[in-house]
Amino acid sequence: xxxxxxxxxxxxxxxxxxxxxxxxxxxxxxxxxxxxxxxxxxxxxxxxxxxxxxxxxxxxxxxxxxxxxxxxxxxxxxxxxxxxxxxxxxxxxxxxxxxxxxxxxxxxxxxxxxxxxxxxxxxxxxxxxxxxxxxxxxxxxxxxxxxxxxxxxxxxxxxxxxxxxxxxxxxxxxxxxxxxxxxxxxxxxxxxxxxxxxxxxxxxxxxxxxxxxxxxxxxxxxxxxxxxxxxxxxxxxxxxxxxxxxxxxxxxxxxxxxxxxxxxxxxxxxxxxxxxxxxxxxxxxxxxxxxxxxxxxxxxxxxxxxxxxxxxxxxxxxxxxxxxxxxxxxxxxxxxxxxxxxxxxxxxxxxxxxxxxxxxxxxxxxxxxxxxxxxxxxxxxxxxxxxxxxxxxxxxxxx
Ligand SMILES: *Cc1c(COP(=O)(O)O)cnc(C)c1O
Numbered sequence: 001x002x003x004x005x006x007x008x009x010x011x012x013x014x015x016x017x018x019x020x021x022x023x024x025x026x027x028x029x030x031x032x033x034x035x036x037x038x039x040x041x042x043x044x045x046x047x048x049x050x051x052x053x054x055x056x057x058x059x060x061x062x063x064x065x066x067x068x069x070x071x072x073x074x075x076x077x078x079x080x081x082x083x084x085x086x087x088x089x090x091x092x093x094x095x096x097x098x099x100x101x102x103x104x105x106x107x108x109x110x111x112x113x114x115x116x117x118x119x120x121x122x123x124x125x126x127x128x129x130x131x132x133x134x135x136x137x138x139x140x141x142x143x144x145x146x147x148x149x150x151x152x153x154x155x156x157x158x159x160x161x162x163x164x165x166x167x168x169x170x171x172x173x174x175x176x177x178x179x180x181x182x183x184x185x186x187x188x189x190x191x192x193x194x195x196x197x198x199x200x201x202x203x204x205x206x207x208x209x210x211x212x213x214x215x216x217x218x219x220x221x222x223x224x225x226x227x228x229x230x231x232x233x234x235x236x237x238x239x240x241x242x243x244x245x246x247x248x249x250x251x252x253x254x255x256x257x258x259x260x261x262x263x264x265x266x267x268x269x270x271x272x273x274x275x276x277x278x279x280x281x282x283x284x285x286x287x288x289x290x291x292x293x294x295x296x297x298x299x300x301x302x303x304x305x306x307x308x309x310x311x312x313x314x315x316x317x318x319x320x321x322x323x324x325x326x327x328x329x330x331x332x333x334x335x336x337x338x339x340x341x342x343x344x345x346x347x348x349x350x351x352x353x354x355x356x357x358x359x360x361x362x363x364x365x366x367x368x369x370x371x372x373x374x375x376x377x378x379x380x381x382x383x384x385x386x387x388x389x390x391x392x393x394x395x396x397x398x399x
Contacts, residue, residue, distance in 0.1 A: 021359050021366075028055030031381035033364070042389045044358075044365040046378045048196070049228045049339075051259035053301060054380035060258035060297050067293035075284055082292035089299040090267060093237060094250050098273040100266040101287035101295075105227040105253030106142030108264035111281060112190070112223050112251050113146065115266060117166075118275045120187030124219060131187045134220075136172035140197035141190070141225055173203040175210035182214065188221040188248075189214075193239035196228035199372040200334045200341030208243035215248070221272060227253040227264070232379055235312030235337030237302055242336070248272055258298045263291040311338040311379045314386060318375060321390045329397030331371075340375040341368070348397050357396035363389045 023041065025033045031054060034040050046052060053060060067082065074080050087099040100115070102108050116133060120126040135141075135150045148156045149163035157163075168186075170177040172195060182189075193208055195201035215222040224247035229239035231252065236242045238250065249272060253264035262285075266273065285291070301307060315337040322333045322340055332343040344351045351367030358365055368374050373393075377386060 021355060021364065023359055023364065030054040030056070031378045031385055040362065041359070042363045042377070042381070042385055042392075044363060044375050044377045044389055046376050047259060048254060048366075049231075049233050049376050050254040050257065052232050052255035052379050053258060053298070053307065054378040055259065057258060057380070059301065060260060060294060063293050063297035064258075064260050064290065067290050070289070072290040073285065073288045076282060076287055080287075080289040080292065082289040082296065083287045086287075086292035086296040086299070089296055089303070090252075090256075090265060093299050093302060094267045095246065096250070096267045097270040098268060100273055100276070100281075101292070102264045102266070102283050103262040103285050103291070104142070105251070105264050106144045106147055107283065107286070108227060108251040108253050108266055109141045109147055109190075109225060110144055111266050112225075112249050113188075114281060115249065115268070115273060115276060116188035116190075116221050116223060118280075119221060119272050120185075122275050123271070124187060126185055126187060130185045132166055132168055132183070132185045134168050134170060134178060134181045134186060134189045136178075136191050136195070137169055138172050138195055138198040138201065139169075139190075139192060140195070141192075141227075172198075172201065173207055175207055175214060178211060179214045179218075182218050182220060186218065186220050188223050190223045190225065192225045192229060193243065193245075194229045194234060194336050194339070196339075196374075197368055199343070199368055200336060200339055200374060202334055202336050205243070208240065208245045212245045212247075221249060222247040223249045223251065225251045227251055229336075229339075231255040231298070231302060232307040232311050233337055233339050233376065235315050236308050239336065256295050256298055257291065258294045260294050261291050263295045263298075265295075307379045314338045314377075314379070314381065314383060317383060317386055318390075321387070322375075325394065325397070338375075338377065338379055338381075342373045342375065342393075344371050344373060344397075346371065354393075354396050357399045358392055361392045361395065363392040365393070 024036045026036045027034050033043050090099050117131045120131040141147045146164040150167035168181045170181045224240050249268040257263035319335040329348040331345050334341045351373045355365050355367050
């Protein structure tokens with residue numbers, strides 16, 4: 001059957017930029033979603049970690065509803081009473097001075113690039129127009145034309161040039177290669193502390209500390225794209241915490257919007273983020289009162305440390321269940337907190353086929369890069385439900 005025939009009939013009006021599993025969700029609660037026919041499924045993707053706190057999280061829904069009745073959008077032309085409290089809480093959570101609020105993850109990445117370049121010219125003294133940024137192979141930072149310019153995934157790039165210059169790609173996980181790519185024009189190193197879309201690639205233990213040291217030695221900003229890895233997923237507030245590293249800029253998104261509205265941010269200290277002057281950067285929706293109210297509640301939840309601890313504990317369950325599958329339909333398992341990439345033995349089928357079998361048994365997961373299944377359930381998932389999902393996964397390897 002072709003991809004088109006497996007789509008619901010009326011999806012013909014959508015651009016074909018996704019190939020979804022043929023399930024049509026009508027509502028959701030916690031780690032569960034229900035389709036239009038009333039079938040329930042466990043959600044093991046959590047919208048690529050944008051739904052870390054579960055579908056319809058009562059605290060987040062209450063915060064959003066309260067704000068809907070007050071005011072939702074005034075633009076940054078005026079101040080709003082939700083934005084400063086949100087910025088202060090998020091900056092405190094990250095141990096930084098300042099927050100630049102945006103909407104989508106790609107906008108946070110673009111904003112981080114602009115900030116790093118402006119810092120390079122105005123503070124570091126790089127000649128105008130010459131700034132370079134070092135990035136890693138296998139990266140995923142979003143879908144804008146500048147961001148796909150430094151992707152090495154042909155699917156993300158092909159057909160979308162001409163590309164934005166100013167980026168150098170080095171192998172992910174090699175501190176030596178990274179150091180060798182830095183010269184006097186380098187303003188920043190931009191990395192995912194764990195690569196999400198690449199298949200939950202956890203770098204060698206000494207890698208991020210080495211990157212931090214190299215950035216310090218060369219007066220280069222370390223920018224951590226924590227859009228998918230941050231805000232509880234890895235069993236810590238930031239994946240960088242687990243490596244004992246503090247970047248100069250955090251790029252946040254996805255879970256920051258509580259699964260309700262798109263909220264992203266660049267978080268950093270005043271000596272870096274302070275380079276932006278009024279009128280140089282902005283967004284009509286960035287920092288709107290509804291986004292700020294939801295984002296503030298997300299930060300309040302993380303401040304307790306409870307989601308992080310839960311992700312860590314459930315992540316141990318996940319790892320204990322997945323590891324023994326190596327050699328039994330699975331060729332590799334990578335786990336960081338409640339987040340796993342599992343490589344499927346081609347003898348069993350493709351990752352897509354495994355996901356289709358799981359869907360038929362009531363569990364939704366998503367393949368990435370052909371042979372990898374990603375597990376990223378909402379952190380609120382019940383332990384018994386996680387076990388059930390893993391039972392279904394094991395059965396799907398035998399099918
Ligand atoms: C999803 C993602 C992005 C892009 O976020 P969007 O909201 O889809 O623009 C950027 N970086 C990483 C690491 C991501 O996982």
